[in-house]
Amino acid sequence: MAIHRNTISKMNKQFAKDVKLGLSETPKNLSSKYFYDEKGSTLFSEIMKLPEYYLTNAEFDIFKNQPLDIIQLLEIHKTSYFELIELGAGDGSKTIELLKVLEHENYHYQYLPIDISQKALDQIENTVAQQLPNKKITPKKGDYFQILNELKNSPFPKVVLFLGSNIGNMEDALANSFLKKLSKNLSKGDKIILGTDLKKEKDIVLPAYNDSKGITRDFNLNLLERINRELDANFDINQFEHVPEYDELEGIAKSRIRSKIDQKIPINSLNLTVSFKEKETIHTEISRKYDDVILEKICTNTGLKTIGKLMDKREYFADYILEKKS
Template sequence: MSQFEKDVKDGLSRSPKYLSSKYFYDKKGDELFVQIMNMPEYYLTRAEFEIFKEQTTEIIESLGVRPDSYFELVELGAGDGTKTKELLKVLVNQGFKFDYVPVDISSNALNQLQSSLKEEMEELSVKIRKGDYFEVLESLKFTNTPKVILFLGSNIGNLEDEQAHQFMNELAAVLNSGDKLLLGVDLIKAEEVVLPAYNDKAGITKAFNLNLLSRINNELDANFDIENFTHQPEYSETTGIAKSFLVSTKAQSVKINGSGTFEFKAGEKIHTEISRKYSDEIIVKITKNTKFRLQEKLQDSKGYFADYILVRD
């Protein structure tokens, strides 16, 4: 039984039901997420892109890298690299000596990124790494080469706060003293700004969420009737947490070959994603006692998004 099948079986056996957001990203999921990032409602990408485009010099200065000192620029969950390219272009043009190491669980995303980078910046040294973040970082740890880690797009927001704290602890453990982390996070803001980003008028986010069921059908020989599920996002300004659910619109049974049959009540939810929004206080909370020290905070012009720069003590 694959890890995917084990996780799906475990998640659908729980009460309430749960599916991990990491399984959104098959080839179709990758394509849909690129569309999501270009939606008018999805402010996150534009806000962080603005920081990378308009404050590139400030980012480089805050990271403390120098043109004459080699370093590795490691990006966790690189995706299509749209924002990162703004930084890469300046580093390349100014003659910095570095390798760009994009890490992703999607071979498709990595191959597309490598191809586009070769076209746009032929002189850039790219070393793609497919796999789990910590496995890849563990393999890089013993080079003793200075590292800058990019973890953008508020991807850390897919974790509960306790999980995020654990993530930061584990990340610190595979880095050396003096290594830097650029952590991009979405900031807490009004519901009328946040909720449409997860429920766009064109229905792309809905298709992205429902595609997870199609993936289970295709890869695990299941018989989800996609028409019998709908997408439901929720957001609380008080907690700063957005959640996405797939909701069964009727009482039904779903069979997954080799894993069994799963019963759904009308209105029953499958929790698929959390998207935590942050404040300075929450950043302090998830980095407390992790050997990371906050050094700098850069924001977009609307104050929607922040890139925190932390140093590993």
């Protein structure tokens, strides 16, 4: 189906630009940030409920069973007011467990979830309203660093949550740059709760990215379907397959999409035809697994220092507490 010019002008221009660039490079790649259109977000919600996807339950275990330990490591006191800022709150299920204890123990704070998705912010606001009806929150829609920069001049101490091992979707150099930028928007003494998936055996990690129901496969291939929908492309999903891998020594999981045959795919709105050789791949995601050494590496020259670490009962996942020291 042809797309009219006025429809094209309303497209996500950055998405179009990144698709054209990524599929023109060698090797081909697509950014994992484009997984989360409406269908992709729905699929990821299903993934988080899968028995193989241990990450969500592992971090929930920490927030559910160790909230007082989190509070102690944050060195916050009932007599002082602070701002609890979350970057990408998701459904808020983990953070709610911390909020419940902060409310019960009469801490003085404001919760400010930040997200580019109004739908995500509405969801977290509804979740808080249902479980903590007396708690008013301050959702902020926009770019993480734009909002943090706006909040920087606030005189109150800050605790920033970046959970779900989202940091693991970045190469180490990019993760270091992210933490440097985050640190610049904080004041001395501010804290970060950084959720990280830990290095572990392949038999545990790989099924999280290759579940028995094939939902992760559908999530990955939805990137091609999104290009079909939004950029008038003609990817035949049946001619591609999801290829996950995990290097146990390095501690990095990767996802790729692999062409089953030699083929040429027109992307009409980009005036582009993409050629694939049989078994040629598109890199779509990295998921770094951490230990103390790797964590220290990505904190190099950020002004951040680890002051605490909490793990779930199986020691699959860790929430590191970082403090801005300079």
